[in-house]
Amino acid sequence: MxxxxxxxxxxxxxxxxxxxxxxxxxxxxxxxxxxxxxxxxxxxxxxxxxxxxxxxxxxxxxxxxxxxxxxxxxxxxxxxxxxxxxxxxxxxxxxxxxxxxxxxxxxxxxxxxxxxxxxxxxxxxxxxxxxxxxxxxxxxxxxxxxxxxxxxxxxxxxxxxxxxxxxxxxxxxxxxxxxxxxxxxxxxxxxxxxxxxxxxxxxxxxxxxxxxxNRPLFTRPEVIPDFDGLPMHLYYRFPDDWGNQATEDAGTEEILVLPVKLNFCCPMNCAFCISSGDAFTKVTWMKPDVVANAIKGLVEKYDTRYFMFADDLFNISRRFAEQMADAFIRHDLDIMWSDCAYLRNLDLPLLQKIRKSGAIRLVWGVESTSPKMQKLIGKGIKMDEAQQILKWSHQAGIYNSVEIIAGLPHETDEDIEHTIEFLHRNRPYIDQMYLNPFSLITGSRMEKMPEKYGITNVQPVATIFQRNPDEVYSWIQRYTFDEVDGLPWKSKIRQIEESYRRLHQVQLELNLGGHDLHFLFHRFNKFKHKHLVSDFQTSREHQGFDYFGRDGQRGHSPAKSVVSNRIN
Ligand code: SF4
Known part of the structure; x- marks a missing residue:
């Protein structure tokens, strides 16, 4: 009532x-x-x-x-x-x-x-x-x-x-x-x-x-989404048909991408990530046959074979990944899907099976390849193994996207160059780079135990409702902080932006802007093979997202670049 x-x-x-x-x-x-x-x-x-x-x-x-x-x-x-x-x-x-x-x-x-x-x-x-x-x-x-x-x-x-x-x-x-x-x-x-x-x-x-x-809940019940009642006709899209770029291929058909979750919460504890917080400890997952049957129903009902799995990781464990891929193959789903994944405990046969189950794109969290940064964030990956998995994934025909963070606490130019060298060396196997400026995330280990990560004097930034004229208001940054025995905030925010700009430049030079998901599905559908997708555009620079450039600033980010003191 x-x-x-x-x-x-x-x-x-x-x-x-x-x-x-x-x-x-x-x-x-x-x-x-x-x-x-x-x-x-x-x-x-x-x-x-x-x-x-x-x-x-x-x-x-x-x-x-x-x-x-x-x-x-x-x-x-x-x-x-x-x-x-x-x-x-x-x-x-x-x-x-x-x-x-x-x-x-x-x-x-x-x-x-x-x-x-x-x-x-x-x-x-x-x-x-x-x-x-x-x-x-x-x-x-x-x-x-x-x-x-x-x-x-x-x-x-x-x-x-x-x-x-x-x-x-x-x-x-x-x-x-x-x-x-x-x-x-x-x-x-x-x-x-x-x-x-x-x-x-x-x-x-x-x-x-x-x-x-009351304490919020970050576990989702294991239910299959019900899209009935949504304006489904509005989601059938041509790749980039509403964007700035003309549709490259006149033969393109409209496609519908459906979001589904296979598992809930992440077993890893990367210190910068909200999933490392104590609210996200209970990892649950759908039973492979249940989810395969449900996906089959969605394929038939909505006449689509394109799925975006909205998981923290597809491979919450090697066993889960293998069982899920087996189920998709056993149920003959004939779908294409994209998900995030973890750079450990995978080999070529399993990645080939994952590809056969419909994976066309995996988004891998790398963040930084510097050993010092890896140790700080507790990512739990080893760079030799990570590099090998990227190669195997490429060999299996999967489009590889990597996540990179610019400006982690205590990051130096040397750390940034380490990541850049990795990107250059592995460019043949990496197809896209998502670049994120560091921000201290509420609920993450770094925010809960800042001193452990060399951070101190953590203060909330003014919100949209209470701007403080003396303070940079930023859509990205929700806190200011100082590095212990390192940069005070006024210098740190500059370092984050400078690191971002350096890596963004590399993203453009290496043509790692990538493709959007609708486009990937469309090209994989038409040409089947990864190289015919990833090589398709001669220039993909427009896909590189810039948080500190002109588009990233107006309306919701700092009124001025803290580095250049001007809007580009
Ligand atoms: S960054 Fe990725 S792997 Fe690490 S805790 Fe977050 S979701 Fe899990």
Missing amino acids: TAESSTPFKEQRLKILRCPSLMYNYSGIPPFGLATITAMLTQHGYQIEQDDLDAKCAADELFPRHRWGKQFPAKDLMLDIQRVRRYWEGGDDPAVDDIIEEVLSYTELDDIDVVLLSCIEGDDAAAIMALCIGKHIRDTMNKMVILGGEAFPHMMPIKSELAYFYENGCFDYYIQGYGEVPLLNLFEALESDGVLDNVNGLVYFPEDGDSIE
Whole structure:
């Protein structure tokens, strides 16, 4: 029952909405979280519908489909914090109402009793819009609003002023972490004794006391996503058909990429990564035959053979990887898939089997090849073995992407050059490099035990809601820190950017920008062999993502480069 209703939740109509992003480019991939929440609540007898306002706004070009680094009126409006504060506090603002009504015009809410709003992770402007949507729905439609989607604590601008947003009526309940189980528990608790202590991830505000924050849940139930109700026709995409580049091949067909998860949480403990935190210790996985059958059902239902496995690692263990690949082959799935993977305990026969099971691309975490950096982060890989696995993976016909981090604590020029030398030496086997500037991640081992990693004086950076004019506000950096016996923050932030620029230059020189996933699936489908995919474009520089360059800065990153003191 809602605050006003005594009708049991199972007799009410629920609707979960993905709110529009204002920062990230439209991915063209259905939202995994909505689909698993819908599956879970449906299994438990709730009447839930789902809709994707991000896809609908993109399809109709209400907001640009390629938004990275772009300013446009709706984003400018949301980033006018003083103005939206007046709106949240009850002031009239027809311009805000107009844009929210336009967004909501893409979905039907008349017969809905409870609206679940899913924010886009890490997109501050979109979080502001989600709060405006919540306020508008509560004020004008008198429905219960539950806000979530900011699953990871690192990317939660809303949480910095949760009590303020609650008091101003932007939502009834806020859930952090994964929402499937907490939503069930919340509905059950509200219908029974009203005691909310056991609703994981819920932050709530008892009338007579301070806010209470329950421990979030980062384990997902092992459910197969249910995409019914999403605007599936909007996800069939031509490679790059909404991008800056013309579609290279007139024979291209539209493809649909579906997200699925095979396992949950990561058994490794890389100190910089949120998965190393104590909230992510319980590793679970789907049974191979169950998941193979489910994928077969999705292939038939949606007429697609392209899957993005959204795992931390495909090979959480060698045994799991082998069993999953065997199941895909045994069930004759004939799919193509991409996933992340760990550079240990793999050999050529297993990688060939993984390729045969449909793997076309694996994303390998390397981060830095410097022995000093490897020791600091506790990645647990050995560079000789890593290099050999990349070669075998290449030999098996798998497209290799590697993740690199620029500016880890205590990184020196020598450490950076070590990684660059590795990239040069292994360029024949590496097809793409994802470059990430270091940031201290909430909940990671480094953030929980900074001194152990040579970091001290950790301070939260101003949020989007409370900018401090003396401080660099950054979408990437959520903390400042000093290196123990090393660089103070003002120098460290420069070092991170300089390291990034050096590695980015190498990414461009070695042509390691790579291809996007839709394009990879399309080329593998058409030409079967890796070299006909990876060699296809003469220049792939445009794919190299630049956080500190022109596009990375406008609107959500430092107003100025801390290195060059100018916008490129
Ligand atoms: S970086 Fe990758 S391998 Fe390491 S803990 Fe995170 S998800 Fe696991």
